[in-house]
Amino acid sequence: MRNRITPCTASAHSCVDLANNKAWLIDDGKIARGPVAISHGGQGKETPTGTFRVLWKDQDHKSAEFDNAPMPYSVFFADGGIAFHQGNPNNPSAGCVHLSAADARAWFAALEVGDEVQVR
DSSP states (O other), rough: OOOOSSBBBTTTTTTEEEETTEEEETTTTEEEEEEEEEEEOOOOOOOOOEEEOEEEEEEEEETTTTTTTEEEEEEETTTTEEEEEEEEEEEBBBSSSEHHHHHHHHHHHOOOTTTTEEEE
C-alpha cells in the first residue's frame, strides 16, 4: 500500500524522492516530518534506489574516502557508505542524501538500526 503523499509504501520509516529532492520521516505509517529538501548523488555517483535497512549510525562520522570530511549525524543505509547526513541540500553529493543541520539531527534521532528506508 502506498502512502498517499509520498512515493513510498507505509512500511517505510524514511522515504526519499530523488526526482523531486524531498524526503520524509514516517512513524507508524504517518508522516512525522517532511517533506524536507535534500540533495543526492550526482552523475557517476548516483544514490542507489530501492528498499534498504538502516545499517549503523555515527553522530560524528568522518569520511575515510574524502580526506576525513565531516559527515555529522550519519545514518548509513546502503552498501558503499551511503548515508543520510548533514550537508548542503543545494549541492550534489557523492551518493549520500544531504539534509540540513536540523533535518539531519531529526533523522539521526528518529531512525534506528533495522528501520526501513525507501529511495525512489
